Amino acid sequence: MAFKPALVVVDVQEDFCPPNGSLAVQEGRDIVPALNALLSLPFVIKIATKDFHPQDHISFASNHAPPNNKPFESMFTIANPHNPGETQETRLWPDHCVQGTKGAELLPELDVSQVHHIVEKGQDRRVEMYSAFADPFTSPNVTHSNLAQLLHEKGVTDVYIAGLAADYCVRFTALDARKEGFNTWVVGDATKAVDPASLPDVRKEYEKVGITIVGKDEAVQRLKDA
Template identity: 60%
Template sequence: MTPSIKAALIIVDLQEDFCPPKGSLAVTDGRSIAPVINDLLKLPWTLRVATKDMHPKDHISFASQHPPPNNKPFESSITIANPHNPEETQTTNLWPDHCVAGSPGSELIPELDVSRLDEVVEKGQDKRVEMYSAFCTPFLNPKIVETGLAKTLKEKGVTHVFCVGLAADFCVKATAIDAAKEGFETVVIREGTKGVEQGDEADKKLAQELKENNVKMVSVDGPEVAKVRDLQ
């Protein structure tokens, strides 16, 4: 990284339904990352983006939309086909209803300093497909949904992407991997995320999976974040 970098902060899905105490799909200690993220928001980013799951009531990932006995949230999974190419498929978990558009659970948590955000990107609106990444659905041949985030980042001249938010091992991971695929030098800031799976082993597994996809797990006190801080 050089002093001429242009860095973006992407805050993934820091929403009520992903946070205790009332979230339907709450990540343990999900709210606890807000102070770290608010401190990061004060740095001289080229772009500060928050993402939001924004599902229709009948989204395919909701266990409630499938018949028993294979419709148990967290336990059951389904195989989804690309609506325009049945040979391209994805297996995904089934979840409790969450982040339904217009519901309190879809709102960004009040602890997040939204006054510093430049953009809010909504995702997951197509009921036919799962969408963890803030860039696009996993289907590529053809692509089904793109949010336009990659285009926005490139128009701003962004070179480096820093990811935080929820959940580390699902939407943060998918967003970071897609950022790297789009050509951005990409990192996940460990202290700014919480995963569904937590603990040292979960951290090691996630860091390795990110590394295999050209994404680095870094510390908020590490040299990568320091380079952004030095742009002040």
């Protein structure tokens, strides 16, 4: 089968970056040059994703009662609104990437002119949605984006994923890309993590399902050779 690669740039938004982001990932802005280098390459399709939450989103600590509403610390069990027996435990976060706010905007230094589609996620207030494909519920799924459709329509074989954050939205987007049947590559030096100490466990998770971490230069070279 011909090599038909796609690029997915995950959540490179103001609220995930210093200096003013409410959920800023340390050195989050520093990956933009690497992302722009990737965006300049001839991928079959280039997609940027955005967290795009309503103000009353269930993942915001501000929408929960004290004392169990401390951002970054408190955990909350979310039940599938269509099947209460299926649950997911999630961490509570500061308000972030609220629709219509500056924090939800992609970084101005990101070369969005090279992006073919912007996929918005996390719009259903009832569920967490780290993955750019769908929420984590399966029995049944509650909400999903059009990302899988966009990739399959283009006949994509390989998906390269970069952006923020390596241990959350990049991670779950990569796992879902693999579930969708794509060869999946995470561009490690074009990501940053909320908690860098978690990355060895993320790598083990990738190894189990056949996701490969590559460097930007390796990805660039493969695209040039294709």
